[in-house]
Amino acid sequence: MQFCVLGSGSKGNATYVSANGTAFLIDSGFSGVEIERRLASIGAHGPSLNAILVTHAHSDHVKGVAVLARKYNLPVYANKGTIDAAGKMFKRVSRICEFQTGSSFSLQHFRIHPFSISHDCMDPVGFVIESGPVSLGYCTDTGKVSNLIRHRLACCNALILECNHDLELLKSGPYPLHLQQRVRSNQGHLANDDTARFVADLLHVELQHIVLAHISEVNNSPELAYNSVAAILQRNKGQQTSLSLAWQDKAGKLITLGK
Numbered sequence: 001m002q003f004c005v006l007g008s009g010s011k012g013n014a015t016y017v018s019a020n021g022t023a024f025l026i027d028s029g030f031s032g033v034e035i036e037r038r039l040a041s042i043g044a045h046g047p048s049l050n051a052i053l054v055t056h057a058h059s060d061h062v063k064g065v066a067v068l069a070r071k072y073n074l075p076v077y078a079n080k081g082t083i084d085a086a087g088k089m090f091k092r093v094s095r096i097c098e099f100q101t102g103s104s105f106s107l108q109h110f111r112i113h114p115f116s117i118s119h120d121c122m123d124p125v126g127f128v129i130e131s132g133p134v135s136l137g138y139c140t141d142t143g144k145v146s147n148l149i150r151h152r153l154a155c156c157n158a159l160i161l162e163c164n165h166d167l168e169l170l171k172s173g174p175y176p177l178h179l180q181q182r183v184r185s186n187q188g189h190l191a192n193d194d195t196a197r198f199v200a201d202l203l204h205v206e207l208q209h210i211v212l213a214h215i216s217e218v219n220n221s222p223e224l225a226y227n228s229v230a231a232i233l234q235r236n237k238g239q240q241t242s243l244s245l246a247w248q249d250k251a252g253k254l255i256t257l258g259k
Contacts, residue, residue, distance in 0.1 A: 001131045001257045005160060006038040008213040009248035013061050015138065015160060016044060019131040022108045022211055024129060026050040026138055029060040031167070032067040038191075038251045046072055051107055051255070054078040055117075056141065057085035067081050069093045077107070079114065082124025099160075101125055115152045117142035118188040128152050134257040138159070140214045143188040157257050160246070161198065162214035163225040164189035170219040189214065192228035200232045201238055209255050213246040216224035222247075 001019040008015075009070075016039065023044065028035055036046050052065055052074055062137035066089060069076050075095040075155035079085070083096060090096060101123055104113040109132075114125040119141045126139035126149065139149060153159060170180055172192075182188050189221050190198070199210065215225045222245050233239055246252045 001134050001136060002254055003136055004254040005211055005213055005249055005252045006248035008246035009215065009217060010060055011248055015133060015215050017129060020109055022050050022110065023048050024053060024107060026053045026060040027055055028052055028064040028068055030064050031063060032064055032071060035064055035068060038163060041251050042254045049074055054082050056119060056121045057082045058121055060121050062086055062089050067088055069127045079123050079125065085122040101244060117149060118144045118187050119145065120142040128156060136163050142190060150201055153202055158209040158212045159257060161195055161215050162190050163192055163195040163212040163229065164214050165216045165219040166224045167191050167192050173219050182235065192225055196228045196232050199229050203236055207241045208257055211244050211246050211252060217248060
């Protein structure tokens with residue numbers, strides 16, 4: 001399996017996943033032109049896509065879904081809450097495949113399990129994506145780490161986790177109090193320290209790679225996010241997990257998983 005976070009943050013989100021000739025996006029929060037540009041930067045192309053999976057209906061995750069779905073006749077996979085909330089943003093999408101949160105489904109040879117997360121929208125989800133012996137866990141846009149989230153991500157070989165803000169930068173930054181409260185709430189986003197503790201819970205010998213995503217450009221820095229989680233990895237001697245960052249303005253690393 002290969003995957004790449006094509007972009008992550010408040011201005012747009014999309015992640016590319018492929019294995020054995022099948023490829024799909026998790027979310028498409030950029031314009032169609034921008035998604036195609038970022039795909040090309042990692043050696044992939046729009047016509048190779050087979051589907052789009054949607055985590056939730058906020059515009060930074062769905063505003064490019066319809067144009068790509070129409071252009072390449074792609075099915076869009078989402079739950080009912082997301083479909084209803086997206087409304088006109090899914091206009092003229094000819095193939096919408098509704099899944100049930102908590103119930104696994106197949107996408108060609110992929111097995112995909114959507115699980116509940118905590119965010120201020122209708123029925124948001126993360127995904128565990130399995131292909132053969134390897135699995136990828138995707139969990140961003142959650143204000144808390146529930147026991148369910150821990151359980152679902154416990155045995156993944158790679159993780160895409162949000163590392164949204166530094167608490168001190170958020171407090172001293174330009175956001176008004178109501179936005180600070182929204183970010184810090186149980187339906188907002190995870191702080192660096194939250195993610196670091198979460199990673200400490202999830203470490204196991206077969207965890208190959210972690211990507212830190214949805215890093216705020218206002219209330220965080222790539223260095224602070226990276227260092228908070230790198231410190232956890234360094235404390236666990238012998239842990240072979242590699243760590244990288246997702247970016248808002250460009251595609252990140254193309255990661256290959258394998259036993």
